[in-house]
Amino acid sequence: MARAAEDPRTRRTFEGVKLSVLQTSVATQLCAIADGPCVYEGESMRNSHAELGITGSEFDALVQILREEMDAAQVSTAAKNELLRRLAPMRRDIVVR
Helix, strand or coil, X not given: CHHHHHCCCCHXXXXXXXXXXXXXXXXXXXXXXXXXXXXXXXXXXXXXXXXXXXXXXXXXXXXXXXXXXXXXXXXXXXXXXXXXXXXXHHHHHHECC
C-alpha cells in the first residue's frame, strides 16, 4: 500500500487516506480471501470505492505493484496466480465504467 500511495499512477486514490488503517484492512481482507483465519468486516469494494473514480489503468497499476511485491516476497507462481484470480472479480466493483 505504501508503494501504491507514492506511485504517480495510483497516488491520487490515496490522498487523505490514513495509510495505516487501510493497510490493516487490506491485510485482513487478503487473509480472508486466501482462506486464512481472518474475518473481513470492512466495507464492500463497491461502497468503499464508489466516490473515488478509479480508472482501469489505475487498477491495473495497483495489480502490477501487487505482483511485484509478491515477487519480491518470493511468493510461488501458483499462489500468486491463485490470489490474483480470487481478487480479479473485484475490478467490476472498483473501476468506474
